[in-house]
Amino acid sequence: MDTRILIADNDEQSLTGLGTLLTDLDYAIAVARTLDDAVLAAARFAPDVVIVALSLQEDEPAAIVRRLRDACGGRAPLLIALTGWADSRHRDEALAVGFDVHLVRPVGLDQLTFILSMIDHA
Numbered sequence: 500m501d502t503r504i505l506i507a508d509n510d511e512q513s514l515t516g517l518g519t520l521l522t523d524l525d526y527a528i529a530v531a532r533t534l535d536d537a538v539l540a541a542a543r544f545a546p547d548v549v550i551v552a553l554s555l556q557e558d559e560p561a562a563i564v565r566r567l568r569d570a571c572g573g574r575a576p577l578l579i580a581l582t583g584w585a586d587s588r589h590r591d592e593a594l595a596v597g598f599d600v601h602l603v604r605p606v607g608l609d610q611l612t613f614i615l616s617m618i619d620h621a
Contacts, residue, residue, distance in 0.1 A: 502618055503527045505546035507537035508581065509554055513604060517550065520608065526615070534563060541570040547618055550579045550602075553593065564597035577618055581606070 504526050508514040514530055521528050529544040531537035534555040541549060549567055556563045564578060579600040580593040590601040600614055 501527075502548065502615065503529070503544060503546045504548045504550065504615075505529045505531065505537065505540050505544055505576075506550045507531040507534065507540075507555055508550075508552040509533065510552060513552070513581070517606065520611070524612070524615075534566065538566050538570045541567050541576070542572070545571065545574060546576050548577045548579065548615065550581055552581045554582075560593055560598070561596040568597070577614075579614070 504521055506514060506517050506521070506528060507530070508517070509532055511532075514532065518528055518530050529540045529546065531540045537549070537551060537555065551563055551567065553560050553563065560580065567578060568575070577600065578598045579602055580598040581602050581604060582589055582593070583604050585603045593601040602610065
């Protein structure tokens with residue numbers, strides 16, 4: 500697959516698990532453990548998809564969107580917010596600030612492959 504995915508998460512277990520899963524599905528991945536590292540990786544790696552934990556910037560999810568979109572230099576990767584909150588308020592807030600998708604940990608394989616299949620066929 501040609502789809503490049505950047506995973507940015509400060510939870511090592513989540514980062515490792517998601518990274519292994521996506522690698523096993525033959526996606527090219529890059530990982531970051533901080534927002535600053537994610538921004539640098541986005542500029543270098545030119546991801547098609549960015550899966551980012553909102554815990555990287557606890558008080559302002561909009562800052563994550565703004566910094567990652569700026570780092571991609573006009574490209575518009577699919578931005579997926581990864582959170583531990585399943586209620587509609589958190590989903591609506593993530594979508595309102597510019598995330599394209601809101602996923603709740605743990606991410607289900609079927610849910611993730613469905614979302615990524617839309618990118619693979621776009």
